[in-house]
Amino acid sequence: MRNAAATALSAQAEPIAEPAPVTVAMGDGIGPEIMEACLRILEAAGASLAIDEIDIGESVYRAGHSAGITDSTWQSLRHNGVFYKAPITTPQGGGYKSLNVTVRKSLGLFANIRPCRAYPACIPTRHPAMDLVVVRENEEDLYAGIEHRQTDQVYQCLKLVSRPGCEKIIRYAFEYARAHGRRKVSCFTKDNIMKMTDGLFHEVFDQIAPEYPEIETDHWIIDIAAARLADTPEIFDVVVMPNLYGDILSDIAAQITGSVGIAPSANIGSNGAMFEAIHGSAPPLAGRDIANPSGLLLAGVMMLVHLRQPEVAERIHNAWLATIEQGIHTDDIHRAETSRHRVGTRGFADAVIERLGTEPETMTPVRYNADAAPVIAPEPLPQRVAAKTLVGVDVFVHATDTAEALAGTLRRNAGDILDLQMITNRGVKVWPDGLPETFCTDHWRCRFMPADSCPVNQSDVVALLASLTEAGVDFIKSEQLYDFDGKRGYSLGQGQ
Ligand code: NAD
DSSP states (O other), X not given: OOOSSOEEEOOSSOOOSSXXXXXXXXXXXXXXXXXXXXXXXXXXXXXXXXXXXXXXXHHHHHTTOTTSOOHHHHHHHHHHOEEEEOOOOOOSSTTOXXXXXXXXXXXXXXXXXXXXXXXXXXSOOSOTTOEEEEEEEOSSBGGGOOEEXXXXXXXXXXXXXXXXXXXXXXXXXXXXXXXXXXXXXXXXXXXXXXXXXXXXHHHHHHHHGGGOTTSEEEEEEHHHHHHHHHHOGGGOSEEXXXXXXXXXHHHHHHHHTTOGGGOEEEEEXXXXXXXXXXXOOOGGGTTTTOOOOHHHHHHHHHHHHHTTOHHHHHHHHHHHHHHHHTTEEOGGGOOTTTOSEEOOHHHHHHHHHHTTTOOOSSSOOOOOOTTOOOOOOOOOOOOOOOOEXXXXXXXXXXXXXXXXXXXXXXXXXXXSSEEEEEEEETTEEEETXXXXXXXXXXXXXXXXXXXXXXXXXXXXXXXXXHHHHHTTOOEEEEEEEEEETTEEOSOOOSOO
């Protein structure tokens, strides 16, 4: 921690309230210069902040902390609850965990809010009417970071999706839409393929939507949704989606507004919030005074709204609009037809500061309702415990046999309780009645079900695994198959 004592950013204007404690990280690459520019603007606008500066990122990684953050730094984050963060560099190579993912998940920042708006009068874009907000789930999905190498040929990454996780993010999207007067919430999933995980996300969306009758809703399969978002983004308003899709699509959405350098992001949880630009540390631009600080500045505006300093947020946002409207542009958005002055990072901050108190003339000024409370992260509903019945087991086997030979070995050694029902390879059924054309790896999923539809228990599964091990079968994991309240809790797994 660089400053043990909090440093008050005293305002030129009368301070609005008790300074709000905020943890600040200057970041790596372009981070320090864009953060310095933003803090200058916030101070000049009258933000009332007590800043606690911390070190995270590349130097901390290189000092041997695999997540780029030290134990003592967590204390500042947990104590202050609000984190204003410049981008950091994740060193190349194995052994380094993503700091962003670690912070988001450790602090329970489940909602990632990324407004992506076009400013066609001053930043050229093919999508002048675009004004959408990506609400990305932040804690689940493939970002659990649970990966394994299982055989010579096959690696796996677990996709985990929970009902409380879906409820939190989907309710947040609706609450956000209501609080910001948005007319529609769209849900993007791939539930035609991932019927259980993405299917749950879609199901929860459909369950929650009727609680917001004034808001229009629709659901899109992610592939066509991505295509339409890149082509006609103006048809979308608020879009909510699982983690990986949200990560990718929010960058696309930001880029097509005109520059990835202008998009902010807020990460919101029940006990904290983190505000940052969506872009990275752009190492080639570092130290050259050419990076655009706008994404981080607009993240600061979102932070001020969250801290209930809406007047300051409004003053900065309108000064920023006036600056870009007057053609004062950093290199990334500088175009002969729309720009008047090319400025560096510092020059851009100076221009915004000069315009504090003014408003854009051709664009509509923003208004932040002084009475508006931040969107509250709703708690998920308590869930009833279902009746769970074990009905079989999938045994995953590492083998170089043919499907027929493997089936023979498994059937000879399975015992009396559980019968081999099918074998799939990468999800495609190869036994019984496989096709010779199917390419097979050394990773087989072998489904066992009770021989006579009789009840099965964990001891039967253990006995099966012991017997297969005895016979030299290299099983690498098992997944128990359950029914929940009589409803199948596993995919049929025939590649459909
Ligand atoms: P990047 O976002 O840093 O850069 C992508 C492109 O956008 C580059 O051409 C860059 O010059 C441009 N760009 C980005 N920000 C800009 C700005 N403010 N002004 C003008 N142009 C800008 O992505 P990358 O190159 O893939 O990643 C670089 C590093 O950043 C990596 O170490 C990565 O891990 C890290 N990263 C950090 C965060 C974060 O801290 N939130 C997010 C993404 C990437």
